[in-house]
Amino acid sequence: MITLEYVYILSGLLIGAFAVLSLLDRANPRRLVNGAFWGLLATSFLFGSKIGDLGNGILVLLLVALGAIGLGRGAGESTTTEERRVSAVTHGNWLFAPALLIPAVALIGSLFFKSVTVHGVPLLDPKQVTLISLGAGAAIALAAAMIWLKPPLLAPLQEGRRLMDTIGWATILPQMLASLGAVFALAGVGGAVGHVATAYLPLGHPAAAVAAYCLGMALFTAIMGNAFAAFPVMTAAIGLPLIVHKFGGDVVIMCAIGMLSGFCGTLATPMAANFNIVPAALLDLKDRNAVIKAQLPTAGLMLIANVILMECLVYRF
Amino acid sequence: MWTLLGIAVVVAGFALRLNPLVVIALAAAVTGVAGGIDPVHVLEAFGKAFNDNRYISAVFLVLPVIGLLERYGLQERARILIGRLRGATAGRLLFIYLFIRQLCAALGLPIGGHAQIVRPLLAPMAEAAAEKEAGTLADDERMRIRALAAATDNVGAFFGEDIFIAVASILLIKGFLETNRIVVQPLQVSVWAIPTALLAFAIHGARLLLLDRRLKSGKP
Numbered sequence: 001m002i003t004l005e006y007v008y009i010l011s012g013l014l015i016g017a018f019a020v021l022s023l024l025d026r027a028n029p030r031r032l033v034n035g036a037f038w039g040l041l042a043t044s045f046l047f048g049s050k051i052g053d054l055g056n057g058i059l060v061l062l063l064v065a066l067g068a069i070g071l072g073r074g075a076g077e078s079t080t081t082e083e084r085r086v087s088a089v090t091h092g093n094w095l096f097a098p099a100l101l102i103p104a105v106a107l108i109g110s111l112f113f114k115s116v117t118v119h120g121v122p123l124l125d126p127k128q129v130t131l132i133s134l135g136a137g138a139a140i141a142l143a144a145a146m147i148w149l150k151p152p153l154l155a156p157l158q159e160g161r162r163l164m165d166t167i168g169w170a171t172i173l174p175q176m177l178a179s180l181g182a183v184f185a186l187a188g189v190g191g192a193v194g195h196v197a198t199a200y201l202p203l204g205h206p207a208a209a210v211a212a213y214c215l216g217m218a219l220f221t222a223i224m225g226n227a228f229a230a231f232p233v234m235t236a237a238i239g240l241p242l243i244v245h246k247f248g249g250d251v252v253i254m255c256a257i258g259m260l261s262g263f264c265g266t267l268a269t270p271m272a273a274n275f276n277i278v279p280a281a282l283l284d285l286k287d288r289n290a291v292i293k294a295q296l297p298t299a300g301l302m303l304i305a306n307v308i309l310m311e312c313l314v315y316r317f
Numbered sequence: 318m319w320t321l322l323g324i325a326v327v328v329a330g331f332a333l334r335l336n337p338l339v340v341i342a343l344a345a346a347v348t349g350v351a352g353g354i355d356p357v358h359v360l361e362a363f364g365k366a367f368n369d370n371r372y373i374s375a376v377f378l379v380l381p382v383i384g385l386l387e388r389y390g391l392q393e394r395a396r397i398l399i400g401r402l403r404g405a406t407a408g409r410l411l412f413i414y415l416f417i418r419q420l421c422a423a424l425g426l427p428i429g430g431h432a433q434i435v436r437p438l439l440a441p442m443a444e445a446a447a448e449k450e451a452g453t454l455a456d457d458e459r460m461r462i463r464a465l466a467a468a469t470d471n472v473g474a475f476f477g478e479d480i481f482i483a484v485a486s487i488l489l490i491k492g493f494l495e496t497n498r499i500v501v502q503p504l505q506v507s508v509w510a511i512p513t514a515l516l517a518f519a520i521h522g523a524r525l526l527l528l529d530r531r532l533k534s535g536k537p
Binding site: 044187228 | 318320321323324327328331336337338339341342344345348349351352354357359360361362363364365366367368370371372373374375376377378379380381382383384385386387388389390391392393394395397398425426427428429431432433434435436437438440460461463464465466467468470471472475476479485486489490493494497499501505506507509510512513516517520521524
């Protein structure tokens with residue numbers, strides 16, 4: 001069975017190659033820091049399952065130290081704007097084909113390969129089909145582009161390293177925040193927040209309970225960076241005991257719209273780094289919070305809309 | 318109650334614009350100490366979770382092919398294509414993308430993403446379309462349009478995916494309710510995501526169409 005471990009090995013080899021290229025890159029004044037950072041991250045992907053929890057913890061501390069020193073940027077674009085423009089004209093719209101192969105393969109994988117079995121064993125780990133298909137899509141698209149364009153052999157690694165350098169230390173931010181969430185869970189932060197919410201919010205009226213639940217979901221999601229962490233806490237603290245049991249609201253409607261209220265918080269927080277901070281780095285935005293700022297009006301209006309929807313629906317069905 | 322100190326560290330750290338990696342490590346340490354957990358155990362829990370969440374970073378596998386295509390002018394080609402489409406504006410382009418992204422997410426189709434679509438295709442197309450409308454773009458405006466492209470991908474995904482019955486959030490709701498002895502079917506939950514999805518399309522879509530008006534009037 002093909003599991004995520006294969007995707008991790010591929011990622012580890014790729015990031016390991018970035019480490020070597022970074023070390024050799026004389027255009028980068030901090031090539032040693034970059035080399036060490038990508039090298040450690042490659043180690044995490046290749047050997048993370050073997051070095052134990054404490055080993056992984058120490059590895060993360062080293063990554064944080066290197067990130068604090070600061071990574072540099074290596075050599076930039078290998079072609080000039082003019083060269084790229086000429087290439088865009090000569091190659092035409094076919095340039096889109098390899099890029100579109102990635103979602104196409106991901107789509108075929110998740111639609112058709114989900115149920116393929118070999119000798120009774122599923123070919124792909126059923127829980128991870130989407131990610132495995134994404135990895136396969138990237139590999140197939142790269143192979144197609146290499147055969148068609150015939151670039152120098154190291155070109156894809158150099159270009160990948162260039163993009164990775166634009167993201168820099170923010171690469172590991174999403175994983176760091178997920179890990180912080182795990183420590184929060186271990187220390188019982190969720191329960192403490194639920195306790196504060198029920199102690200200080202006005203919850204005596206059905207409409208007030210709905211508003212407190214939706215706003216609480218958004219706020220707690222913004223703090224944790226993840227609606228999945230907020231949902232069990234807020235629903236156990238406010239949703240089930242008050243909206244459902246005390247005031248007789250519909251549990252399904254409450255959960256569905258409650259989760260979506262949490263997503264409004266996700267749009268508004270730097271803690272949801274993979275949605276908000278990494279894209280800002282990837283798009284070379286000067287303001288790290290520019291994506292959040294672009295989302296704030298939509299997030300605010302959608303939160304209001306969710307409160308109104310729940311007020312109108314939850315006590316009616 | 319002292320365990321909430323970790324949250325205070327995060328908020329203060331982000332507000333002071335310290336390096337987020339350091340802030341998060343500090344917040345984890347503070348939370349652990351305040352919760353009376355052995356520091357080594359905190360480090361172990363942190364390391365384990367970091368390792369378990371490697372799948373988030375697997376998306377970087379697409380960078381070599383995207384970078385390679387950029388070397389051969391992918392972004393420039395995206396601009397040329399948009400330049401030739403009559404009637405293509407930044408707002409309309411993003412509006413159509415929002416529709417496609419929401420619809421695909423609702424059907425459980427993995428199309429979209431910041432590394433795969435937004436950086437190489439959507440953002441340069443939106444910029445090129447905006448240049449057609451407003452002439453040359455000020456740097457701030459260019460940044461704002463790129464950010465709006467990323468925002469549109471997020472909004473479309475977030476408010477589409479909950480209509481799909483096998484998405485993680487629906488399964489989380491089902492599992493949580495089961496532990497509270499309430500049995501629901503995923504489909505029951507997902508139909509109630511539809512009203513919010515429609516409103517999200519209306520609200521964010523309206524903002525996107527207003528972008529065109531702003532670009533035409535030349536106001537910042």
